[in-house]
Amino acid sequence: MNLLLPPEVRSQKTAMELALSQRLGAIAPDLGLSTTSLERLQTEGSGPLLWEICRLVKADLTSDRVWLLFVGVAGLFPEPDEVRSLQRQLELVATAQVHRVVLSACRDSAIRYRSHLTTIRVVREQVLVDVNFSARTGHNSGVQRVVRETARRWSVDVQPQFVVWTDNDRSFRDLTTAESDRLLAEGPILDGCPITARTEIIVPVDCILTMIEVPQREECASLSALAEFSGNKLALVVHDMIPVVSGDMVSFAESDRFVEFLAVVKHADRISGVSESAASEFQGFIDSLSSQGLTGPVVTSVPLPIDTPVAISRPGVSPNKDPLILCVGSEEPRKNHHAVLFAAEVLWREGLRFRLRFIGGGSASFIYAFDRDVKSLRRAGHTIEVLRNVGDDILLSSYREASFSVFPSLHEGFGLPVGESLALGLPVITSNFGSTAEIASDGGCLLVDPRDDLAIASAMRTLLTDPACLARLRAEALARPRRTWDDFSRELWAELVLPILEKKNE
Template sequence: MIYFDVTKTGPAKYSSGLTRVSHRLLDELASQRCTAVVWKKGGWRNSETGREITFSKARNEWLLTVELFSEGEREGFREFIESGKCKLAAVFHDAIPLKYPEITRRNSVLRAPDYMKMLSNFDRILAVSNYSANDLHEFWRFQGIAPRATVERITLGANFQKYTPRASAANTPAAANPAFLCVGALEPRKNQNFLLDVCEALWDEGLQFEMNFVGRVNEEFGEPIKSRIKTMRKKYRGLHLHESASDDAMLALYTKCRAALFPTIAEGCGLPPLEALWMGLPCVCSDLPVLREYTNSGGCVTAPVNHAAAWKAVLRRILTDETELTRLRSEVLARPLPTWADAAAQVRKSLV
């Protein structure tokens, strides 16, 4: 039996990457002995009935969490971890709050050390990339921690929605419309300001295209980016911000755009590029080791972080070179992509 932690992600109001990982994994695991639970008043309860959960290690029960936590947020949680009442597993996303504290929400920075220390007492850690697994090991070494946990890598699913078929040559339009898509919260880490600089230069050259940003506004860092987009729209009418796009709206954007752009500074995995590939879109991504774990398989172009000339050249080529666009689209449609069913199978195989 797997008890799946939805304390925060169950009632989440916006679809962050972490929330999507939680919902999609639970969707795939729920059909086979998996129960959603929440941490409440120092213990675990069934998320639907509210009934208290009594664990038994003899029954080979696992508590699996995709969420971020600390003792300050979940009073008594450290004691539960150390109690040995059941086996513990966690999906580990990244160490970004420690590596980039200046552009990370304050609460995340404060929580990260406690969270990563507590993970060392779990039985199994499922890292979303080799890069994030290495960061976790490095943190433990720096802290002088000998972890009890075994760290394994899982591959997240690319399929955008549970019932959305993968794009194929038969069902993917040619995307003649010159439009780009960038998905991610408006914040410095996602680097939208840099992309705005690049687009502004291309528009001033006379190129005509749409630039669609999709993502919530980070409450600590995002307002200046939103304000800049609003100001630039007075001059560049092809610029659009979609703060809360439904899945149907996202599907429409995927259909109309030529490529998805991800100028990000740091990622733990990079779920939006995978979802864009599923929908048949070529991707232009920052040349980061973590993204190279799957961008090297085709349909993606990488450019150095914050290298304006390189990014301008790539976007100009995608806008004007139909042969290049066709080549990239062919690579996207031909390459294998992981599904959430695959990810769930990896999880079940690990939790034995």
């Protein structure tokens, strides 16, 4: 019958059969098929091999084996309902028909996501690190900085396997050279586009998957199934619960994505907060899982360092310019930048002279209102700069130039701009609760109620008019105990990954 098909169709069918045979051969040893049987069945074509593997899974029907079988047949990671459905069908079907059930269960996803030509490389008993967003884009906010600084050090010290997601968001693959450079190279970070002609996917078996950034919404269902069913262990760095706890200050899409992420978190094995405050937020969520009959992951914390991306010394502020007040952070409601603008206007009307510089991007909906207020103050003759999409060189030179920084955030997981300022001996005005108050406990900060605009203005006035107070805070900042990205990356591995490795080796 194949001879009646057009040549291009016959070629496509042959390629599909070869890819399926390769995938089945890759997973067969982990499903109990001996090497001798595998070699024999591979000479008979993909059909007999598929039936034998399906028979073995049905004979020992556990969720991790069902998960791996789905991956082998479909060429992508299943979602939770796909694993549950296939396991139920395998329980009920007669052994003689088991391969038909599996093909039917996997067909729709394989067609929809075009994974029929995918091949597999099984990775066993390794630590994988998902670095998808940081490797594939040039975005460089706080979370991406944590990912890149940690990955650079882990790549040397512990050498895990870094992975990103395929373009269909349904499986892992290797990084391209450009993505590896974007993740690991120091210096300017070039933006990129997801160009991936590769058809080989990475399938973890008995591995530890570590994630430092929140996954994209499209990846969460497959991640949730991997965590719940695959037998791999999941270790997560968690930054904050802002999209839920402070959902009124973020977009609906961000809250929606985070709810999907929480379905991954509840099946993780271990999570580490970037501050005690962040860990406490997630512990509250984990404690609520008992109502679902789940215990959830172990919660710990490894606070981010008080360090800068590049080691530099901080020269004095030039006496020939009005003092610079620096405000670093994305332009979104919780960062409270409108309060900083108000406080600045109060002080300018009092006759104080200073410059104000904001560094950070944001979505168009949030930027519009902010830019409108900035333009109004500029028309009144005040010096305000707004810098977006700038590199670390501009950021660090701004820290050097500033008299102090202002960070009155309404909700933070950590607050990297506070830590970076203090690491350079730059005093900070910041919020008197949560993670920023944790950071401030070692000195160098003035704490304010970020919901009190006049309190922010008062603190800014103090540092503009009281040289002794400013000098004292600078001395406190420089005297703080130093904790570097090297320290953080070592502690994170020891606290997040090593306990899982040790438990696996018991």
